[in-house]
Amino acid sequence: MEYRYSDPVNFDPSSPWVCDLIGKLPVRAHRDNELADRGCLRAQRDWKQLFGDFPPGFTGGGMGLKFNSVALCVPEALPDRIEHVAYFFELFNLVDDAIDHAESPVQVIAPFAADAWRTLECIKSNKDLVRNGQEHGLTFEEILCNFVRAVIDLDPDGAEMILREIENWMLALMKDKTRSEAPDLDEYLDSRIIDGGLLPLWLHMVLVNDLFSWEKEYGGTQKSGATQGPMNAIRVLMEKHGMTLDQAKSTCIERAKELRDEYLKIAEDKNSRPDISKDGLRLLDNLRLFAGGHVFWSAECPRFRPEQEQDWKLKTMERNQTRDTTDPLTSDEMAKPIDTRQTVVEDKRRADAPSDYLDSLPSKGIRDTAIDSLNFWFEIPIEQVTRVKKIVNLLHGASLLMDDIQDSSVLRRGQPAVHLVFGQGLAINAAGYRFLEALREVRRLENEKCLDVFCDELHDLYVGQSNDLSWTRMMKCPSEAEYLAMVDGTGLFRMLARMLDALSNSPRKPDVKVLIRFMSLLGRLFQIRDDYMNLTSSDYTKQKGFCEDLDEGKFSLPLIHALGRCREKPDGTMRTNLICNLLSQRHSDGRLSKEQKNLILEQMRAGGSLEYTRRALHALQMELKILGKRMGLFENRQLGALLDKLKV
16 A cells, blocks of 8 residues: 555564564554644643643553654544544543543543533534533533534534544443443453444454553552452453453453454455455555554553653643744754755655645546557657656646635545645645646656747646636636637647657657647547536536536536527527526625526526537547547557547
């Protein structure tokens, strides 16, 4: 698997059997460990504001001396999610510690559970919280409510899962912490399956947690004066199976290893199956990452190692101090030698992160296919072909990054648009960085004509994009000729053909004028097909949202026809005026409702705009085949297959 946000962790664990527990599980850490720590510190601050102090025995929750638990367990989390995840898990740690040190766990759990369920009801019904007699200060309900609403703003679908997990969390706490009699080990593990899922890896993590947390939980029980110890696999093995503490720990380790190996065998079998999707394979790998990080963190964290409490407190104090309080000119850091190469590598990672996310999303790969098809005639070495592909893909990705910001797009290829993950600033910076990288790749071709082509086509791209943006902003519908001129300059199909022509000495290569005409028409076919599918395809709705072009105010060919040529038909003026009024509403409100978009579609169908677009696509296909015949298209099966792929 490709890892975008994490690096491998080199470790020398304090306990010799930790390596045995990890086995073949990977251990990686998120590069934004500081964001995870920030989430923990926010949760700790809110808790102290609510209760005045931490629960007895609290030593850092998810924060470690080097790595945060979330950075280790979810090392490939999207950077804008990691702080929220850490905040939620830190709340869980604080509540868990409060319960473990309570003389009567039920009395502690009940108020938290009531607050959680009341919060969830308010969120689900979209109502505001009503305070019960408390006029000042923060409440636990508000802490949960603020967290869930922040997640909803970030990822509505993910928020539904979070709501379910909060409910499961409270049910698990109620069931686990209030159990008095220890079952045998199989019964105990069966109960944890019900709480947490059906995967052997989950039970592996349950046993790892019980193994490392035993001293902490048992010590908390002793200090609180409670009569029953924590419900834990170690306790079960000692009470029900008559084992000593050392025997119980050894049994726990061996059982955890068996469950880990059982999961790894399942994952290996599924990885070899062709019917498993990329998302499915990514999930299998993420579970391995979670388990490996969980073992490493459990073995090293101050939370389960009381002797590290003082070190944790010192580190927390350092992290709570803002960097602005340190004078860089007098800091001891100034005396250290600067490794400039390491700094540049780290900076590049952050510059690349938005691009890495974009490139990881599924793509149709039309431009790569076009390059491979044309090389049937150009016969360029594979190294140069690969470089041209990289140039075109860098530029295409840069334009997508900017387009999504300029159009206020929410989705890109079915996932949140890059600027909604990394922010507009980083997305814009990444687009500029991609342009620079593309220029570097052009220079590596060592061909003066390719550099001229690059500059010419980028000029046309920016001019075409400025016209498109201007039409949207001014609500000025272009003519079909203006629209087609804009499409010719922004599709990159001409660029890739001209670069291949400049690099080729093959006697088989086609006439460059015919080729440029062919690629311009191919670009038109691709764009107009995209216009049509955006309004009619359910697959496009899943990938980009329902009729997203209408939300963006973009003048596509169907809309240009509806606002222009359909005036000539009976009732055409009425339809045109209706569409204009709806678009004006979009201009003032920012978006159109589903009902408004459906009304525009009805007017387009009635005016024949969608059928007109289909005929235009058919005409382009026919002209491309005529030109292709002159170029020897029937010999080039790959190019013929590409044209067939673009049929509607």
